[in-house]
Amino acid sequence: MSMKIIHKAETRGHANHGWLDSHHTFSFASYYNPERMGFGLLRVLNDDIVAPGMGFGAHPHDNMEIVSIPLSGELAHQDSTGNKKVIQTNDVQIMSAGSGLTHSEFNNSKTDQVNFLQIWVFPKEQNIKPRYEQKTFNPADRQNKLQTVVSPEQGAESIWINQDAWFTLGSLKTGFTEDYKLHKSGNGVYAFVLEGDLEIDGEKLNKRDGMGISDFETITIKATSDAELLLMEVPMN
Template identity: 90%
Template sequence: MSKKVIHKANTRGHANHGWLDSHHTFSFARYYNPERMNFGLLRVLNDDIVAPGMGFGAHPHDNMEIISIPLSGELAHQDSTGNKKVIKTNDVQIMSAGSGLTHSEFNNSKTDQVNFLQIWVFPKEQDITPRYEQKTFNPADRQNKLQTVVGPEKDAENIWINQDAWFTLGSLKTGFSEDYKLHKTGNGVYAFVLEGEVEIDGEKLSKRDGMGISDTENVSIKASSDAELLLMEIPMR
């Protein structure tokens, strides 16, 4: 029997700093909920809106896989390994903090806000050499189907994560129906609805709702409206 946990959008933690308006699915910074510390090895899922020209100054990380997915706007990245990049809609960025690095993230626009997902996953191997990767994915490849954008294979078309995890995006039309088959026994799936309405294993979810499912081999997906969906398959321990 599968296990489910549902996090409705309006139950997320919220912090508005003026320059940053952030919603936290899991405990983060001043938002602390002992029942929302993580889903398996998925530690952070932040829905961040950054004001024009503003951002996060240089700060350190270690031993964490940090994924950024822009939903609108552009984000400028700089880190201590020498990377200086801009990520845009349809890009996915990953940074393996490994043995330690510093980085900064700023809105690349002086006029428009940027909305992006900041996601942290505990790593498989500790203290690896810090690394950075980003890739632009063709949105046509997720029209009414599921497009893998993050995975554990270094030579695949998706970007590589130091973990037995897979991230999948879908731009789904009303009536779309498919079963997602998990890649690895013991993993779970956390579904996050970016837009529209979706049924996940019979549970109705709306924009920015999240749902974690574990102890299962398949997850059923049905689009109740045109929808944008992110699936994160994650080891549970």
Template identity: 80%
Template sequence: MSKKVIHKADTRGHANHGWLNSYHSFSFASYYNPERMGFGLLRVLNDDTVAPGMGFGAHPHDNMEIVSIPLAGELAHKDSTGNEKTIRTNEVQIMSAGTGLTHSEYNHSKTNEVKFLQIWVFPKERDIKPRYEQKSFKPEDRQNQLQTVVSPDRNDEAIWINQDAWFTLGTLKPGFSEEYKLHMPHHGVYAFVLEGEVEIDGEKLSKRDGMGVSDTESITIKAGSDAELLLMEVPMK
């Protein structure tokens, strides 16, 4: 029997700092909920909006896989390994913090907000050399289908992650129906609805709702409207 946990959008932690408006699906910073310390090895799912010209100053990380997915606007990135990049919609960025690094993230625009997801996953191998990568993905390759954007397979077209984890995006039309098969036993999948209405294993989810399913080999996805969906498959322990 599969296990399900549902996090409705309005139950998330919330912090509005003026320049940063952030919603936390799991405990983060000043938001602490002992029942929301992550889903398996997925530790952080932050839904961030950053004001024009503002951002996060240089701060340290270690031994964490950090994935950034821009939803609107442009996010400028700079880190202590020498990378200075800008990521945009239809791109995905990953940073393996490994033995440790510092980085900063700023809204590249002086006039428009940037919206992005910041996701943390515990690494498979600790203390690796810090690593940065970003990649562009064709939006047409997720039209009414699932597009893998993060994978542990270095030969995959997706961006590589130091963990047995797969992230998948879909831009779905009403009536879309598909079974997503998990890659490995003892994995779970956390679904996050970016837009629209989606039904997963019979549970109806709306914009910014999250749902984790574990103890299962697959989940069934149905779109009730035009929808955008992110799936994050991770080991549960």
């Protein structure tokens, strides 16, 4: 029998700093909920809107896999490993903080806000050499199908993560149905609805709702409207 936990969009933690409007699915910064310390090895899922020209100054991280997915706008990134990049819609970025680095993130536009997801996953191996990777994914490859954008498979189409985790995106038309099968036994999946309405394993989910599911092998995904979906498959311990 699968185990499920549902987080409706309006129950997320919320902090509006003016320049930053952030919704936290799990405990983060000043939002603390002991019931929401993550899902398996998924620790942070932040839905951030950054005002034009604003951003996060240089700050340190270590031993965390940090995935950034821009939903609209452009995000400029700079880090102590020498990377200076801009990521935009259809890009996915990963940073293995490993033994430690500093980075900054700023809205690359002086006129438009940027909305991006920042996702933290605990690493498989500790203190690896810090690394950075980004890739542009063809949105046609997720039209009415699931596109893997993050995986532990070196040399795959996806970008590499230092964990037995798989992230999948889908742009799904009304009526789309597909079964999702776990890549690794014992993993769980956290589903996050970016747009539209879906039914996952029989549960109705709407825009920005999240659901964690564990103790299963296959789940059925149905789009009840045109929908955008992110699936994050992670180890549970």
